[in-house]
Amino acid sequence: MLMHLNGSKVRVLSDVLQLLAGARETDDLRQELAKPIAQLLDADYLCSRDWDPASGRYSICAGYNVSASHVQAYDAYYQFHDPVTPRLKARRNPTRVSDVVPQNDLVRTEFFNDFLCRNELYWGVNLYAYAGADCVGDLVIFRSRRRKNFEEQSLRILGLIQPAFTAALVRLREKRAPEAVPLPLLDAGRSVQLLAQRGHLSPREAEVALRVSRGDADKEIARDLGIEFSTVRYYLANAFRKLNVDGRSRLGFEVNRLIS
Numbered sequence: 001m002l003m004h005l006n007g008s009k010v011r012v013l014s015d016v017l018q019l020l021a022g023a024r025e026t027d028d029l030r031q032e033l034a035k036p037i038a039q040l041l042d043a044d045y046l047c048s049r050d051w052d053p054a055s056g057r058y059s060i061c062a063g064y065n066v067s068a069s070h071v072q073a074y075d076a077y078y079q080f081h082d083p084v085t086p087r088l089k090a091r092r093n094p095t096r097v098s099d100v101v102p103q104n105d106l107v108r109t110e111f112f113n114d115f116l117c118r119n120e121l122y123w124g125v126n127l128y129a130y131a132g133a134d135c136v137g138d139l140v141i142f143r144s145r146r147r148k149n150f151e152e153q154s155l156r157i158l159g160l161i162q163p164a165f166t167a168a169l170v171r172l173r174e175k176r177a178p179e180a181v182p183l184p185l186l187d188a189g190r191s192v193q194l195l196a197q198r199g200h201l202s203p204r205e206a207e208v209a210l211r212v213s214r215g216d217a218d219k220e221i222a223r224d225l226g227i228e229f230s231t232v233r234y235y236l237a238n239a240f241r242k243l244n245v246d247g248r249s250r251l252g253f254e255v256n257r258l259i260s
Contacts, residue, residue: 004153005157009040012036012039012040013040013157013160013161015036016033016036016037016040016161017161017164019032019033019036020033020161020164020165020167020168021164021168023168023171023172024172025172025247025248025249026169026172026173027061027062027218027248028247028248029168029172030048030061030062030137031062031063033048033062033139033165034046034047034048034062034063034064035064037064037139037141037161038064038065038141040157041125041141041150041154041157041158042143042147043064043141043142043143044065044120044121044142044143044144044147045063045064045065045066045119045120045121045141045142045143046063046064046065046066046139046140046141046142047060047062047063047064047066047071047139047140048060048061048062048063048137048138048139048140049061049137049138049140050137051135051137051138057075057079058074058075058079058085059075059219059229059230060074060075060230060233061218061229061233062233067119068230068234070119071230071233071234072228072230072231073115074115074230075228075229075230076228078111078114078115081110081111082111083101083106083109083111084097084100084101084106084111084124085126087100087101088100088126088128089128089135089138091128092128092130093155093159093162094125094126094127094154094155094158094159094162095125095126095155096123096124096125096149096150096155097123097124097125097126098123098124098149103123103149116142120144120145121142121143121144122142122143122144122145122147123142123143123144123145123147123148123149123150124140124141124142124143124150125141125142125150125154125155125158126138126139126140126141127139127141127158127161127162127165129162129165129166129169129170130166131166131169131170131173136166136169136170136173137165137169139158139165188210191210191259192206192207192210193206194258194259195209195210195255195258195259198258198259199239199242199243199254199255199258200242201238201239201242201243202235202238204235205235205236205238205239205242206239207225207235208221208225208232208235208236208239209235209236209239209243209251209255210255210259211224212236212239212248212251212252213248213251213252213255213256218232218233218236239251243255243258
């Protein structure tokens with residue numbers, strides 16, 4: 001199969017497999033994977049979701065060409081009016097959307113016209129990672145209408161990635177959370193104020209960045225602050241950009257520096 005990939009794509013595939021082998025943190029891994037996997041499949045969009053069986057909800061936790069408004073619309077409404085995911089989730093192998101919902105049927109749905117089409121998403125393929133009966137994550141990948149549907153080669157590439165993707169998610173789920181970066185013993189309000197002022201963050205961005213730097217999980221932050229998981233990710237992405245960092249460990253050191 002590799003004989004059908006050009007040299008640049010072989011390198012991207014190698015980079016993806018190396019990322020999966022060396023991953024240390026789930027959310028960082030998913031974000032780092034998003035762009036190279038999209039490039040490998042000539043895709044215009046990719047997101048990775050978490051499934052919470054207790055609430056019966058999906059949460060988009062990383063993506064490529066995924067806007068905050070898109071995430072919020074999916075979280076609030078469209079995941080409950082999605083005719084595609086339940087059919088794809090029943091399949092354990094990478095599968096094209098058109099293999100479970102004919103394109104002529106899909107284009108007549110609200111999900112397509114008011115959600116997918118507005119984001120220029122037309123041809124889709126999904127990969128699900130399972131640990132036994134539990135879905136531990138997925139990749140949702142789309143091309144625009146200007147392109148052709150995903151080829152059999154795309155499915156084979158995802159088939160190569162799937163075991164390593166699944167193993168990485170399972171390993172990181174079972175791994176003990178890394179120790180948080182030690183922070184000065186300031187009260188939280190003062191720390192947020194300093195971080196916002198010195199890092200040019202909004203108060204909410206500073207609050208989320210401070211909590212993340214202390215080792216708190218995004219879902220825990222969302223629950224404590226009374227906001228959506230996707231909103232936490234939005235504030236965190238803004239903090240990464242404004243502080244010029246590209247991961248949680250670097251964020252911790254930068255927060256520590258700014259509030260010291």
